Amino acid sequence: MRYEREHKTQTRDRIVRNTARKLRAEGLKGPGVASVMKASGLTVGGFYKHFRSKHELFAEAIAQAFSDSEKVYSSLQDVPREDRWKEVVRRYLSTEHCDHPDTGCPVAALAPEIARAKLTVRKQISSLMKERVERWVEFMPGATAPERERNFFVIFSAMAGAVSIARLLTEPAEREKVLVSVRDHLLHSF
Amino acid sequence: MRYEREHKTQTRDRIVRNTARKLRAEGLKGPGVASVMKASGLTVGGFYKHFRSKHELFAEAIAQAFSDSEKVYSSLQDVPREDRWKEVVRRYLSTEHCDHPDTGCPVAALAPEIARAKLTVRKQISSLMKERVERWVEFMPGATAPERERNFFVIFSAMAGAVSIARLLTEPAEREKVLVSVRDHLLHSF
DNA sequence: TGTACATCAGTGAACGCGCGTTCACTGATGTAC
DNA sequence: TGTACATCAGTGAACGCGCGTTCACTGATGTAC
Numbered sequence: 001m002r003y004e005r006e007h008k009t010q011t012r013d014r015i016v017r018n019t020a021r022k023l024r025a026e027g028l029k030g031p032g033v034a035s036v037m038k039a040s041g042l043t044v045g046g047f048y049k050h051f052r053s054k055h056e057l058f059a060e061a062i063a064q065a066f067s068d069s070e071k072v073y074s075s076l077q078d079v080p081r082e083d084r085w086k087e088v089v090r091r092y093l094s095t096e097h098c099d100h101p102d103t104g105c106p107v108a109a110l111a112p113e114i115a116r117a118k119l120t121v122r123k124q125i126s127s128l129m130k131e132r133v134e135r136w137v138e139f140m141p142g143a144t145a146p147e148r149e150r151n152f153f154v155i156f157s158a159m160a161g162a163v164s165i166a167r168l169l170t171e172p173a174e175r176e177k178v179l180v181s182v183r184d185h186l187l188h189s190f
Numbered sequence: 191m192r193y194e195r196e197h198k199t200q201t202r203d204r205i206v207r208n209t210a211r212k213l214r215a216e217g218l219k220g221p222g223v224a225s226v227m228k229a230s231g232l233t234v235g236g237f238y239k240h241f242r243s244k245h246e247l248f249a250e251a252i253a254q255a256f257s258d259s260e261k262v263y264s265s266l267q268d269v270p271r272e273d274r275w276k277e278v279v280r281r282y283l284s285t286e287h288c289d290h291p292d293t294g295c296p297v298a299a300l301a302p303e304i305a306r307a308k309l310t311v312r313k314q315i316s317s318l319m320k321e322r323v324e325r326w327v328e329f330m331p332g333a334t335a336p337e338r339e340r341n342f343f344v345i346f347s348a349m350a351g352a353v354s355i356a357r358l359l360t361e362p363a364e365r366e367k368v369l370v371s372v373r374d375h376l377l378h379s380f
Numbered sequence: 381t382g383t384a385c386a387t388c389a390g391t392g393a394a395c396g397c398g399c400g401t402t403c404a405c406t407g408a409t410g411t412a413c
Numbered sequence: 414t415g416t417a418c419a420t421c422a423g424t425g426a427a428c429g430c431g432c433g434t435t436c437a438c439t440g441a442t443g444t445a446c
């Protein structure tokens with residue numbers, strides 16, 4: 001079977017996207033090569049036609065997870081500029097997000113594992129984080145730019161922490177209590 | 191060689207403590223049986239004289255990590271009751287804590303991985319978390335008990351999130367900015 | 381008091397399994413003649 | 414127009430290594446006689 005021009009690129013992209021989800025669901029040491037290929041309807045052997053190594057794929061997949069989670073950004077066009085951060089807080093601290101790590105924020109799902117990764121991966125993520133800060137800071141509450149940056153760190157830390165903690169609790173009522181407490185606090189203190 | 195009465199218990203305890211540190215440093219899938227035995231000056235073979243399986247040890251070690259991190263509690267006797275939570279915030283968000291995951295808070299070091307663990311482990315951690323809440327709530331800021339509980343969730347989420355995020359950044363100045371921003375915010379908004 | 385035996389924490393080699401990687405092969409389609 | 418060959422994404426078996434677990438063995442000391 002011979003394929004159309006774009007076929008290989010599309011397959012590669014599909015593998016990266018599926019891996020981005022699997023990593024958030026199963027952790028950095030969760031999915032294996034066979035598993036990510038199967039998730040894309042392929043078999044192990046073909047893997048090295050697309051990637052030099054498992055690490056190459058994983059690095060791309062983490063980056064993909066970061067840009068996935070930037071999609072919220074574009075879906076916020078209708079919301080007034082000054083209310084956008086509140087909408088982000090509501091969505092980030094929703095039961096929906098808490099229950100679906102695989103399509104959610106990679107920081108809440110993977111931060112400690114990324115912190116232990118090789119320096120090259122960490123550097124890459126560090127700069128993705130920097131980009132994220134720059135993109136979001138303008139929507140944050142606060143009178144001056146440095147103040148908005150500090151508030152970004154506070155809001156983002158509180159949200160990521162809350163979701164990480166909620167996810168390790170087993171009782172839905174407890175999980176909800178954490179999410180709601182932090183959500184209410186953030187929405188009322190800026 | 192035959193050993194004194196307490197020898198075996200002490201050895202077992204030493205393995206658990208070393209594993210508690212290794213898990214926070216290397217993650218739940220980091221250290222192997224050989225590695226934790228070596229860290230205690232022993233060889234692989236003896237492992238199953240102390241534990242039924244690697245999972246049994248790991249479950250105990252996570253619990254150990256939780257009770258390790260409760261030691262802060264007892265070192266706070268000199269601090270006036272109403273200032274204790276501030277001292278906890280300062281220590282939790284210190285460079286010292288950020289740079290030493292292995293002796294630090296297991297939530298900041300392992301939360302997402304624990305969230306993915308087997309239900310039995312998660313249930314155990316869930317109840318350890320509940321105990322932690324109960325122990326700390328009385329020192330939290332707030333007029334009423336429910337308010338103090340909500341504030342505990344906010345403060346703890348923000349601290350754990352900040353340290354997790356700081357740890358994945360590569361530049362010390364950036365790490366510090368996150369820690370300081372969150373610390374100042376928490377100390378000034380309750 | 382002396383000797384043979386039991387005890388048991390710890391050793392180190394071996395086994396089996398999962399996983400990353402390699403490799404010879406497949407087979408449908410485009411191209412050369 | 415028809416036929417032989419090249420291409421190349423994908424297949425599936427095999428290899429090697431690490432790791433959890435098992436097991437026969439060690440050797441120092443306590444105990445029985």
